[in-house]
Amino acid sequence: MKFLANENIPLTSVNYLKSNGYDIIAIGIDNSGVSDEEVMKIAINQRRTILTYDSDYGKLIFEKGHKPDEGVIYFRNQPETPLDTAKSLENLLKNESLDYKNTLTVIDSNSIRQRKY
Numbered sequence: 001m002k003f004l005a006n007e008n009i010p011l012t013s014v015n016y017l018k019s020n021g022y023d024i025i026a027i028g029i030d031n032s033g034v035s036d037e038e039v040m041k042i043a044i045n046q047r048r049t050i051l052t053y054d055s056d057y058g059k060l061i062f063e064k065g066h067k068p069d070e071g072v073i074y075f076r077n078q079p080e081t082p083l084d085t086a087k088s089l090e091n092l093l094k095n096e097s098l099d100y101k102n103t104l105t106v107i108d109s110n111s112i113r114q115r116k117y
Contacts, residue, residue: 001093001100002070004043006052007032012082017089024051040066049073049100051089061104061117071100076108 003024005014014026025048027039034042036056043050049070050057057074060066073092079085088107092098098105098114106113 002046002048003089004039004046004048004050006039006050006054008053009051009085010079010082013079013084013086013089016083016086020090036060037064037066040068043068043070043072051075051085053078058104058106062115067102067117069102071103071105073100073105073107076106 001023003017003022005024005026005028007028009026011026011028014024017024027034031038031042036054037060039050040060042048047070050068050072052072053075055074057072061072073089075085075088092107092112098112102117104115104117
């Protein structure tokens with residue numbers, strides 16, 4: 001999987017994931033200040049799964065019709081440490097029964113929910 005970290009994903013997590021072999025780029029480094037719609041376009045064009053703490057992505061998908069093929073992973077709870085996002089993603093990816101394509105995946109402290117689009 002290839003990932004696109006929204007600006008609200010801690011760079012500590014992005015750097016950790018890169019150093020552990022994940023293909024990830026960060027909006028905050030490569031395209032700082034772009035709109036959420038632009039983030040969607042980048043993800044679609046580069047076939048990347050979006051990682052975000054921004055709840056607006058559900059609205060973009062289900063109300064405005066932006067549908068990145070590789071999906072969106074929305075972390076609902078803010079991390080306690082900058083590395084928590086990376087650790088949460090690694091734990092999520094261990095669950096081989098989950099499919100992220102054309103799916104909004106919502107992670108909170110007690111559950112993982114997915115909604116296909």
